[in-house]
Amino acid sequence: MNINISRIKEIREDRDLYQSDIAKVLNITQSQYSLYENGIRLIPMDKLAMLAKYYNTSVDYLIGLTDERKPYPKSIIK
Secondary structure: OOOOOHHHHHHHHHOOOOHHHHHHHHOOOHHHHHHHHOOOOOOOHHHHHHHHHHHOOOHHHHOOOOOOOOOOOOOOOO
């Protein structure tokens, strides 16, 4: 499955951030982040979750499954 991850670059640039800024958030190197952003390496789920939380959006938005930017509401399952 080829996932379009172009939004991680778009959202980063929209906020005037550098790859190195986001790499620090993810606790990885800038070159590792660059591989994710260019689609050379798959982004691990934990890193996608960190990005979604940082950008206050959903993972689905980041990977292009929805155009809705706001995150999903948290559900309380009893």
